[in-house]
Amino acid sequence: MKPILTLGIIGGNGWLGSALGRSVLSSGLISPNQLVVTASREHNRYQDWPGVICVESADALLEVAEVVVVSVRPEQFSLLTLSLENRLVISLMAKVPIVALAAATGSNRIVRAMPNAAASVGRSYTPWCAMPGLSAEDCAFVQRLFSACGVSDEVEDESQIDYLTALTGSGPAFPALLADALIQHAITQGISPTVAQRGVLQTLSGASQLMLDENASPADMVARFLDYGGTTTEGLNAMLQHGFRDAVQEGMKAAYGAVKC
Structure with missing residues (x-):
């Protein structure tokens, strides 16, 4: 698998986005200068990794991120304008199906996943589901990404993600x-x-x-x-x-x- 140059996390300073970001940094999956997050310059959770790129808007993140994780509330997502054609898009949002993600982003490389709060201590369980036709290379990266913060499984269809959002997404x-x-x-x-x-x-x-x-x-x-x-x-x-x-x-x-x- 070719190296991932830049991973972007929209909402990367929130509890879930930052838990994922810090986990992938701790695991060595990516280096700090390969991570860009939306975060206030005064209040960010990456002080231990000074190389992490913190930007204040999704637009600034999209200028450099090749893989984009969306970790915001569904109502916040509806306010974003995201042009993500040809990029791998990974959603950590409940209630937003793949068809809606594809329509909003223009991407045909979409994954839905649902970590839980235990990601912050590397003990999350994360189910994920890919849209049909996602490459083996993309799937391998997604599995490595979520394995960095616990245990992960690819599930068969979106309905299972919805149910597991209620079950394992509850975390503790x-x-x-x-x-x-x-x-x-x-x-x-x-x-x-x-x-x-x-x-x-x-x-x-x-x-x-x-x-x-x-x-x-x-x-x-x-x-x-x-x-x-x-x-x-x-x-x-x-x-x-x-x-x-x-x-x-x-x-x-x-x-x-x-x-x-």
């Missing part, structure tokens, strides 16, 4: 809700907030890593504890009887519904 939000419920209950039992938070967060982090290391499905892990017959079994049974799965599935329906609006 849904696990944080579970963590907060556990922490608050511990506090009511006299456990100090510091100990409760440390205990719950370490337990959730350790559980995720254990399932990854053992290549165990969560369903298998739950079944193992349900069969064990101990105190955890009692807790799991009570959660299930009080509609834990139903509550989670209703939450996913609501989130997915919001993505499709």
Whole structure:
């Protein structure tokens, strides 16, 4: 694959755009002078990489960027005028389909992707979908780009990106809700907030890593504890009887519904 001369991130000073930018710099995928971002000169998140080119407008970015990442809110995108013919365009926006991106940019090399907040610590899960006919070279670059900030998968079609925007795009939000419920209950039992938070967060982090290391499905892990017959079994049974799965599935329906609006 030929070297990428310049990667531009419109919205590269936002939380998601900057997480991606800093991850690709840390990984060595590109050098600082190969990254251009829209960012205020007074407030930017690339102080550790003084070679990064910070510009104040999308027009200035487009003068030099060969690959363009669009990381803005959908309503902000509708205000941009982007002429991106013959350039690889990677969208991190929800609710903006490939057909709309093609019409707005004039590009026939478009990818939709949805990282999450864990990109800032290199632990995102990023699904992505390419428009038909995207070259193998472009696809390889996209996979390398998102692998720099965690784990990434190419998915079959845009409908899967929409669903995964609601599921994995939530990042820490849904696990944080579970963590907060556990922490608050511990506090009511006299456990100090510091100990409760440390205990719950370490337990959730350790559980995720254990399932990854053992290549165990969560369903298998739950079944193992349900069969064990101990105190955890009692807790799991009570959660299930009080509609834990139903509550989670209703939450996913609501989130997915919001993505499709």
